[in-house]
Amino acid sequence: MPEEKSAIEICDVTKLFGDAFKALDGVSLSIRKNEFFTLLGPSGCGKTTLLRLIAGFEYPTAGTIQLHGKDIATLPPYQRPINTVFQNYALFPHMTASQNIGFGLEMLGRPKAEIAARVDEMLRLVRMEGLRHRRTTELSGGQQQRVALARALAPTPKVLLLDEPLSALDYKLRKEMQIELKRLQLETGITFIFVTHDQEEALTMSDRIAVLSGGRVLQVGNPREIYDCPGDRFVADFIGEANFLSGEIIVATKDRAQVRLASGADILARLPDTAPQQGKVTIIVRPEHAEVHADGRPSPLSGTLESIVYFGTDTHLHVRLAHGDRFVVRRQNSPLQDAALVAGATVGVAFDLAAAQILRN
Amino acid sequence: MANAAEIATAAARADVRNRWWLAAPALAIVLLAAIGPLVVVVLYSFMVKGDYGDVKYWQFSLDGWFSVIFERDVFDDTLKLADAHLTILWRSVKLSVITTLVTLLLGFPVAYFIATCDRRWRDFWLFMITLPFWTNLLIRTFAIQEVFRNEGVLNSALLWLGAIKRPLQIMFTDLGILLGMAYVYLPLMVLPLYASLERFDFRFAEAAADLYASNFKVLRRIIIPMVRPGIIAGSILVFIPSLGAYVTPRLLGGGRSLMLGNLIELQFGQGRNWPLGSALSITLTGGVMLALLVYVRAASKSGSGHHG
Numbered sequence: 304m305p306e307e308k309s310a311i312e313i314c315d316v317t318k319l320f321g322d323a324f325k326a327l328d329g330v331s332l333s334i335r336k337n338e339f340f341t342l343l344g345p346s347g348c349g350k351t352t353l354l355r356l357i358a359g360f361e362y363p364t365a366g367t368i369q370l371h372g373k374d375i376a377t378l379p380p381y382q383r384p385i386n387t388v389f390q391n392y393a394l395f396p397h398m399t400a401s402q403n404i405g406f407g408l409e410m411l412g413r414p415k416a417e418i419a420a421r422v423d424e425m426l427r428l429v430r431m432e433g434l435r436h437r438r439t440t441e442l443s444g445g446q447q448q449r450v451a452l453a454r455a456l457a458p459t460p461k462v463l464l465l466d467e468p469l470s471a472l473d474y475k476l477r478k479e480m481q482i483e484l485k486r487l488q489l490e491t492g493i494t495f496i497f498v499t500h501d502q503e504e505a506l507t508m509s510d511r512i513a514v515l516s517g518g519r520v521l522q523v524g525n526p527r528e529i530y531d532c533p534g535d536r537f538v539a540d541f542i543g544e545a546n547f548l549s550g551e552i553i554v555a556t557k558d559r560a561q562v563r564l565a566s567g568a569d570i571l572a573r574l575p576d577t578a579p580q581q582g583k584v585t586i587i588v589r590p591e592h593a594e595v596h597a598d599g600r601p602s603p604l605s606g607t608l609e610s611i612v613y614f615g616t617d618t619h620l621h622v623r624l625a626h627g628d629r630f631v632v633r634r635q636n637s638p639l640q641d642a643a644l645v646a647g648a649t650v651g652v653a654f655d656l657a658a659a660q661i662l663r664n
Numbered sequence: 665m666a667n668a669a670e671i672a673t674a675a676a677r678a679d680v681r682n683r684w685w686l687a688a689p690a691l692a693i694v695l696l697a698a699i700g701p702l703v704v705v706v707l708y709s710f711m712v713k714g715d716y717g718d719v720k721y722w723q724f725s726l727d728g729w730f731s732v733i734f735e736r737d738v739f740d741d742t743l744k745l746a747d748a749h750l751t752i753l754w755r756s757v758k759l760s761v762i763t764t765l766v767t768l769l770l771g772f773p774v775a776y777f778i779a780t781c782d783r784r785w786r787d788f789w790l791f792m793i794t795l796p797f798w799t800n801l802l803i804r805t806f807a808i809q810e811v812f813r814n815e816g817v818l819n820s821a822l823l824w825l826g827a828i829k830r831p832l833q834i835m836f837t838d839l840g841i842l843l844g845m846a847y848v849y850l851p852l853m854v855l856p857l858y859a860s861l862e863r864f865d866f867r868f869a870e871a872a873a874d875l876y877a878s879n880f881k882v883l884r885r886i887i888i889p890m891v892r893p894g895i896i897a898g899s900i901l902v903f904i905p906s907l908g909a910y911v912t913p914r915l916l917g918g919g920r921s922l923m924l925g926n927l928i929e930l931q932f933g934q935g936r937n938w939p940l941g942s943a944l945s946i947t948l949t950g951g952v953m954l955a956l957l958v959y960v961r962a963a964s965k966s967g968s969g970h971h972g
Contacts, residue, residue: 360870380873393871397889406885407875458876 309369310336310462310494311357316366316376318352318518326352328518330366334462334496335511339488341497343505344515345541350498353515354464357496358387370461381410386455387464391471392447394439400450401426401435407458425453428487445476452484456491463488465497469504481508502542506530514538534577535663539587546593546630548586548604552661555580560661562586565626568603572659585662590633592658595620595650602651604630610646620644622652702949709942717936728939732947749927749944756924757951759838759913760906763845767853767902768895770846775857775894779864790858793851801848805915808844809835812916836918844916845906852905853898860894861887896963903959904952924948 311334318327327349334340342350355361357368359380368376375383386407394403401422408418426432429449434442439450448468455463465484469477485508488495499505505512506526513523514537522534533539536547550562553569560574562584572586595608606624613636620632630652644650709728711719735746778789796804811817814831822828834840864887872886873879888895910925917923922930924944931941 358874360873380870381876381878385874387871387874389867389871391867393865393867395868395871395886395890406872406877410872410876410878410881454875 308335309333310338310371311496312367312369312372313353313357314367314369316353316356316363316368318349318356318361319364325518327356327363330515330518330520332513332520332523334494336494337492339485339495339497339508339510341499341505341509341512342515343499343502343512343542345500348515349518350500350515351466352518354387354466354496354498357462358385358464359383384458384461385464386458386460386462387466388451388455388468390467392451392468394442394447394450394454396438396440399436399438400431400442403439403450404453404457406454411458421457425457428456428490429453429483444472445480448472448480449483452487456487456493459491460493462494462496465495467499468497469499470501477504484508506542514541516541532575532660533587533662534575536585536587539662544590544631544633546588546590547662548588548628548659549583550586551583552579552581559656560584562661564603565628566604566624570603570659571656572661573657574661575663577663578661579664585664586659587662588630588654588659590619590631591617591635593630593632593652593654595622595632595634595644595652597644597648597650600651602653604652606630606650606652608644608646608648608650611644620650622650624652705942705945709939709946711939713937713939715936717932717938719938725939728937728943731937731940732943752922752924752927755838755921756907759842759845759923760903760909762842763849763906764853764899764903766842766846767850768899771850771853771857771898772895774850775854775861778854778858779861780866786862790855793854796848796851801911802915804848805844805911808847809915812840812843835916836920838917838921840916841909841913841921841923844912845909848909848912849902849906852901856897856901857891857894860891860897864891892963896960899959900956903955907952907955908948 311332313330313332316327316330317325319325330349330353342353344350352361356363359375359378363376366376367374370383370385395406398406404425405418405422408421422435426435429452431446431449431453434446439447442450451468469480472480481504484495497508509526511523511525512529514521514529516537522529522538529538530543533542539545548564550564552560553563554561555574558574559571561569562572563569574580578584596602604624606622609621609623612619612621615636617633617635620634622630622632624630632652708719710724710726711721712723712725712727714720731746732749733746734743736743774793778786778793781789809816812834813819814833814835818834819828819831823831834843868886868890869882872882877885908925909923910929913921913923914926928941928944928948931937931944935941
């Protein structure tokens with residue numbers, strides 16, 4: 304049965320604020336059980352609105368939202384077995400850490416002994432046993448984050464919503480919490496829906512990612528698919544870095560095409576079904592999939608090496624192509640670096656068929 | 665030649681001196697206007713009453729304080745409790761407590777409404793709440809009389825509608841005073857409640873609803889505990905003037921339902937017993953301070969220990 308597999312089924316959801324502003328525009332998504340699903344997009348793309356619709360803080364203007372096969376779109380938040388970790392945590396300042404964690408179960412009318420046992424279990428799960436009697440205002444950002452997680456997980460929701468929960472933490476703590484979140488998701492087996500604008504966070508943690516922009520879902524897929532085969536220019540640009548080349552298809556076969564670039568060179572590129580099969584197209588090449596050489600061997604692109612930027616693990620080579628576009632190549636650093644490349648040199652840029660992909664217009 | 669340290673010390677000393685000079689006018693006003701009259705009242709309460717009002721200066725007597733609680737029988741000079749005073753004291757406390765509760769019950773939804781309505785409308789509603797202050801209290805109280813009296817607006821309307829057969833006696837009753845005071849002091853409750861609710865982050869309410877709290881539970885467990893300072897401030901602002909209210913009970917209670925304020929006024933007027941009036945005033949002030957102490961203690965304690 305198909306319903307068995309999906310935790311949340313969002314069907315053609317539209318949300319209007321006032322008469323004019325369309326926060327969501329015909330969004331359909333199917334989120335599987337036990338999945339770490341990420342809604343990724345720039346601010347204002349509608350990802351937080353979608354989360355608030357699932358939580359019940361807002362109601363859709365049109366469309367349905369199903370939880371395990373049951374329509375929940377019109378239920379108030381306190382009748383949905385869904386809990387939220389808020390961006391600012393929203394821990395109740397007049398209660399201790401334990402009281403915060405037990406609040407959901409208390410509201411569900413569970414017996415005191417059960418609540419106490421569950422709170423202990425949650426404190427252990429998030430490694431906060433020692434701080435149960437602390438007021439939440441006396442906790443550090445990372446500790447507050449853990450209490451917020453424990454509070455949302457304590458009632459064992461069917462789905463856990465996370466609204467940019469790591470954005471208030473510093474870099475190191477954020478890295479730590481990313482691993483922590485993934486561990487919690489695997490240990491509890493609860494479906495996580497995670498909202499972020501941080502593409503790196505999305506790539507490292509998610510089972511699947513939905514990229515949103517302008518209230519629409521642009522692409523859904525696992526991190527590899529999203530990164531390696533972006534559907535269109537927005538997705539390619541938003542996730543990772545990308546070089547874009549324009550050209551015209553000369554010959555197209557089933558999954559590849561010969562494209563004549565603006566520079567006049569012909570290259571082979573992958574041709575997905577969704578991309579145009581003829582005419583003018585845009586091609587994406589990731590910086591780490593291309594090479595720069597200065598030995599004069601024939602290459603599809605050539606230009607001047609403008610600058611060399613050292614990043615520690617790798618080096619970025621900025622090439623000004625012959626017809627004016629910029630092309631960035633990322634090269635992994637090694638102790639044995641050839642010193643042949645200097646700024647101002649005339650270089651060739653090469654990449655193989657797998658690295659170049661034609662985008663949807 | 666003075667060294668640097670000496671210069672610095674002298675400068676600091678001059679600085680302290682200047683600060684005292686600058687604060688002096690305000691301090692003088694506080695001392696003269698707040699503490700001075702209080703001292704006079706305390707002194708008067710221990711003097712012998714004059715025959716036509718005033719006091720006989722520097723003649724010590726405890727009669728004033730004595731008659732707060734006791735009175736001598738006119739005929740046989742025996743001591744008994746001053747029933748009238750105790751009745752009035754009890755009525756004052758009772759009406760003030762009820763007024764505070766009524767304004768809290770009425771004021772909370774109003775403050776909540778204003779704090780949560782569209783930002784553009786907030787100033788308008790706040791203006792409407794404070795509008796009554798633009799009119800003299802006396803005139804407003806006469807207006808209330810016009811509403812409540814037997815041939816007044818309210819009774820006429822109810823009679824016309826057939827809801828009642830004879831006019832409701834509201835004027836010159838405790839209910840009349842209560843309604844009047846609730847009307848007069850409602851803004852004093854709404855404003856601090858609004859200030860607290862306006863600062864309340866409604867994401868806490870969302871978080872509670874997300875954790876299965878019904879609307880009522882969100883109110884009781886999250887909003888009320890977090891706006892407690894506003895509730896305390898509003899209660900104090902209503903309770904204190906209620907206890908010493910004068911104009912409202914005078915006009916709406918007539919001569920029949922006196923409150924402490926009227927009793928005190930009576931001693932300085934027709935009663936010609938200034939020491940008793942002074943003693944009653946001090947009793948009122950002390951009572952208010954005691955009540956506040958107990959209330960604030962209890963309110964803030966239940967705030968922190970509620971779930972512990």
